[in-house]
Amino acid sequence: MSRTYDRDSVEFSRVLAFTDGLFAIAMTLLIVAVTIPHLSDGNSIHELADALNDLSPAFVSFFISFAVIGRYWLAHHQFISLLQAMDQGFIALNLLYLAFIAFLPFPTALLGEYFENPLSIVIYAVSVGIVSGMEVVLFRHAHRRNLLRRKLTPEVYRFGVIASLSPLVFFAISIPIAFVSTTLAVLTWFFTIGLGAMLERRAPEGVESLLG
Amino acid sequence: MSRTYDRDSVEFSRVLAFTDGLFAIAMTLLIVAVTIPHLSDGNSIHELADALNDLSPAFVSFFISFAVIGRYWLAHHQFISLLQAMDQGFIALNLLYLAFIAFLPFPTALLGEYFENPLSIVIYAVSVGIVSGMEVVLFRHAHRRNLLRRKLTPEVYRFGVIASLSPLVFFAISIPIAFVSTTLAVLTWFFTIGLGAMLERRAPEGVESLLG
Amino acid sequence: MSRTYDRDSVEFSRVLAFTDGLFAIAMTLLIVAVTIPHLSDGNSIHELADALNDLSPAFVSFFISFAVIGRYWLAHHQFISLLQAMDQGFIALNLLYLAFIAFLPFPTALLGEYFENPLSIVIYAVSVGIVSGMEVVLFRHAHRRNLLRRKLTPEVYRFGVIASLSPLVFFAISIPIAFVSTTLAVLTWFFTIGLGAMLERRAPEGVESLLG
Amino acid sequence: MSRTYDRDSVEFSRVLAFTDGLFAIAMTLLIVAVTIPHLSDGNSIHELADALNDLSPAFVSFFISFAVIGRYWLAHHQFISLLQAMDQGFIALNLLYLAFIAFLPFPTALLGEYFENPLSIVIYAVSVGIVSGMEVVLFRHAHRRNLLRRKLTPEVYRFGVIASLSPLVFFAISIPIAFVSTTLAVLTWFFTIGLGAMLERRAPEGVESLLG
Numbered sequence: 084m085s086r087t088y089d090r091d092s093v094e095f096s097r098v099l100a101f102t103d104g105l106f107a108i109a110m111t112l113l114i115v116a117v118t119i120p121h122l123s124d125g126n127s128i129h130e131l132a133d134a135l136n137d138l139s140p141a142f143v144s145f146f147i148s149f150a151v152i153g154r155y156w157l158a159h160h161q162f163i164s165l166l167q168a169m170d171q172g173f174i175a176l177n178l179l180y181l182a183f184i185a186f187l188p189f190p191t192a193l194l195g196e197y198f199e200n201p202l203s204i205v206i207y208a209v210s211v212g213i214v215s216g217m218e219v220v221l222f223r224h225a226h227r228r229n230l231l232r233r234k235l236t237p238e239v240y241r242f243g244v245i246a247s248l249s250p251l252v253f254f255a256i257s258i259p260i261a262f263v264s265t266t267l268a269v270l271t272w273f274f275t276i277g278l279g280a281m282l283e284r285r286a287p288e289g290v291e292s293l294l295g
Numbered sequence: 296m297s298r299t300y301d302r303d304s305v306e307f308s309r310v311l312a313f314t315d316g317l318f319a320i321a322m323t324l325l326i327v328a329v330t331i332p333h334l335s336d337g338n339s340i341h342e343l344a345d346a347l348n349d350l351s352p353a354f355v356s357f358f359i360s361f362a363v364i365g366r367y368w369l370a371h372h373q374f375i376s377l378l379q380a381m382d383q384g385f386i387a388l389n390l391l392y393l394a395f396i397a398f399l400p401f402p403t404a405l406l407g408e409y410f411e412n413p414l415s416i417v418i419y420a421v422s423v424g425i426v427s428g429m430e431v432v433l434f435r436h437a438h439r440r441n442l443l444r445r446k447l448t449p450e451v452y453r454f455g456v457i458a459s460l461s462p463l464v465f466f467a468i469s470i471p472i473a474f475v476s477t478t479l480a481v482l483t484w485f486f487t488i489g490l491g492a493m494l495e496r497r498a499p500e501g502v503e504s505l506l507g
Numbered sequence: 508m509s510r511t512y513d514r515d516s517v518e519f520s521r522v523l524a525f526t527d528g529l530f531a532i533a534m535t536l537l538i539v540a541v542t543i544p545h546l547s548d549g550n551s552i553h554e555l556a557d558a559l560n561d562l563s564p565a566f567v568s569f570f571i572s573f574a575v576i577g578r579y580w581l582a583h584h585q586f587i588s589l590l591q592a593m594d595q596g597f598i599a600l601n602l603l604y605l606a607f608i609a610f611l612p613f614p615t616a617l618l619g620e621y622f623e624n625p626l627s628i629v630i631y632a633v634s635v636g637i638v639s640g641m642e643v644v645l646f647r648h649a650h651r652r653n654l655l656r657r658k659l660t661p662e663v664y665r666f667g668v669i670a671s672l673s674p675l676v677f678f679a680i681s682i683p684i685a686f687v688s689t690t691l692a693v694l695t696w697f698f699t700i701g702l703g704a705m706l707e708r709r710a711p712e713g714v715e716s717l718l719g
Numbered sequence: 720m721s722r723t724y725d726r727d728s729v730e731f732s733r734v735l736a737f738t739d740g741l742f743a744i745a746m747t748l749l750i751v752a753v754t755i756p757h758l759s760d761g762n763s764i765h766e767l768a769d770a771l772n773d774l775s776p777a778f779v780s781f782f783i784s785f786a787v788i789g790r791y792w793l794a795h796h797q798f799i800s801l802l803q804a805m806d807q808g809f810i811a812l813n814l815l816y817l818a819f820i821a822f823l824p825f826p827t828a829l830l831g832e833y834f835e836n837p838l839s840i841v842i843y844a845v846s847v848g849i850v851s852g853m854e855v856v857l858f859r860h861a862h863r864r865n866l867l868r869r870k871l872t873p874e875v876y877r878f879g880v881i882a883s884l885s886p887l888v889f890f891a892i893s894i895p896i897a898f899v900s901t902t903l904a905v906l907t908w909f910f911t912i913g914l915g916a917m918l919e920r921r922a923p924e925g926v927e928s929l930l931g
Binding site for chain 3: 298304306309310316317320327383387393394398401405408409412413414
Binding site: 510512516517518520521522524525528529532533536539540595598599602605606609610612613616617620621623624625626627630 | 726731732735736739740742743744746747748749750751753755758761762763764767768771781782785786789792793796797799800
């Protein structure tokens with residue numbers, strides 16, 4: 084007998100304001116992890132260039148993470164556009180999903196500091212994988228409790244689950260690869276975006292709005 | 296003669312935007328307290344695994360605090376859904392409530408660093424207890440100034456106060472326990488969630504929407 | 508020929524969302540300035556108690572600053588409730604006002620670290636004084652460009668300016684006092700709240716909504 | 720066949736809430752980069768004054784960056800006021816634009832630490848230049864996909880592109896100047912504001928709302 088909140092209610096929009104605030108902070112905090120280098124001669128161009136060069140893994144991991152978290156935000160934005168209402172269970176699950184989003188600055192900073200350590204890659208891939216898993220949990224809950232604007236056909240529902248889980252495959256594959264080459268493992272992650280585009284082309288009718 | 300702001304007003308929604316922003320930041324800052332370990336050999340899986348293992352209290356306290364603060368956010372969200380308006384006094388009290396929410400990253404970081412120090416537990420339990428106390432102050436103010444959508448029966452009002460105060464009991468009990476075992480003290484906090492579920496089952500009629 | 512945005516527009520509410528987000532962050536960042544103490548024996552209650560005792564100026568300055576910035580947020584909230592529209596000039600001035608709000612975590616951290624240094628008090632008082640001054644600038648702009656819901660009588664307008672400037676007096680007085688006793692200087696700031704209450708009692712008719 | 724979201728939709732306002740949150744955080748984080756100085760005698764006015772004097776480049780870069788990012792926020796606010804809808808492509812491009820906004824605290828902190836190092840100036844100018852470039856990308860996308868409220872004449876469209884790109888000229892010029900004098904290079908940036916005002920006076924009819 085959980086209460087539900089319509090799309091027009093103050094309560095529906097509060098959940099989104101909270102979610103968007105948390106995403107915005109998690110994405111902006113990524114840069115705080117990049118500390119300003121200490122130079123022996125502050126005016127030396129050469130020394131600063133060297134120091135910034137040493138920071139390049141940190142910049143790479145900032146932009147990768149901004150892209151990865153940004154992609155989850157886009158998927159969340161698109162997913163919520165399908166909802167007509169939220170119930171208490173959905174709000175609690177969304178909070179759990181956000182706990183893992185809020186955690187992401189840590190594996191990102193780890194990756195920026197120890198880019199060539201396979202364990203950094205594993206921790207990053209697992210963290211991001213959990214977020215993809217939580218996406219499916221949210222989608223499943225919304226489907227079962229009739230929170231979606233339109234009832235989905237079983238085929239469309241199954242397709243949505245697969246589309247949400249597909250990044251998991253690439254993040255899972257990247258784990259053994261990390262022990263061979265961490266750069267190769269990170270490149271694997273970029274296939275996720277390609278996969279999304281490929282899936283979109285093979286989508287059953289009426290599904291276009293389900294892909295994040 | 297304090298002014299009141301209706302549920303539809305810009306002013307009502309500003310208070311919520313501010314509140315949600317502050318909650319989102321307090322919950323995301325928790326991870327900033329977890330500093331990246333320094334390794335003598337950055338590529339050593341073994342050394343990084345050891346360093347991360349040493350950080351496990353910090354991870355535990357991140358997830359505990361995310362759960363604890365998240366639960367307060369859920370309770371606030373549910374409580375505000377009962378309001379038809381806010382007055383200046385309510386907005387000021389809400390600000391006081393948020394001061395203690397904004398403070399929580401400190402005891403959380405303390406707990407992450409000194410998990411086995413009973414004083415960390417005491418400070419955490421007291422901080423969280425004050426938040427529960429402030430919840431009651433907000434509820435009482437809304438009840439007395441007729442800011443609630445429906446007038447509550449005395450029985451339902453009393454039940455709401457007890458439900459808000461119940462976590463206090465468990466946090467109070469955890470304080471002496473902390474001097475025996477800090478792990479046991481933290482486990483006590485998990486009973487709060489169980490207690491919430493139990494109270495919900497024993498609730499008088501028409502009260503279901505009062506439980507956070 | 509600057510464009511104006513009505514109270515119902517997306518643009519009006521964006522300015523407030525941005526403002527509230529910035530306030531929420533500035534108020535939450537205050538606690539980040541309080542660093543976790545380093546103990547030689549992490550399990551020693553005595554040592555942690557001593558370390559926290561050394562941090563008490565930091566806690567005091569957190570709560571003072573939360574109260575001070577919170578009061579400015581309340582004043583801003585109340586002031587905006589009088590507006591029917593914003594123009595480009597108002598939005599730019601509001602941004603300038605927010606620059607000084609965003610700056611406040613620095614003097615707060617300084618005060619927390621060097622509570623007994625008169626210069627900390629001076630920098631804090633000047634920073635906060637500028638915010639009060641900017642409040643008057645915003646109020647004056649809104650009055651002159653007819654952005655207020657109701658045209659103010661000259662008496663009510665003058666009263667509003669004085670009410671906004673009154674904290675300045677107390678912050679100015681606190682500066683010489685700081686060189687005698689910093690604790691006394693901080694106590695002076697609390698009179699601001701008393702003054703606000705006193706002014707409210709002496710307010711001309713129709714002015715009640717102007718006091719922050 | 721990308722979905723579009725109208726100005727009144729929850730989805731349109733979510734993008735803005737996310738954007739405003741990210742801007743507010745990026746602008747507030749700027750002050751976190753300014754660390755509290757360590758004094759040998761915490762009560763010495765003289766020593767604190769010296770230490771703060773050493774921090775003056777950090778304060779200057781805080782206020783410059785607040786002004787620079789604030790100006791981009793104003794431009795974004797004004798630009799969005801011209802939109803009647805957003806499509807998925809626009810939302811994704813806006814996210815890319817925000818990646819560079821979120822990055823700005825890093826070059827700002829670098830500038831605050833190494834104000835006289837020409838490389839700091841170069842990195843700052845390039846970062847800010849990319850943001851101006853992204854503004855044009857957003858404007859172009861909105862124009863081509865008919866997301867603007869009114870169809871623009873080619874003349875007005877061209878003028879809008881030039882107005883967005885004009886800061887680029889000044890940031891580009893500042894790069895060689897930085898190798899002669901970094902102070903002079905920073906002064907160059909202030910001409911951007913003057914240029915904006917000058918362009919506004921020469922604008923073709925119907926263009927007044929396009930200038931950021």
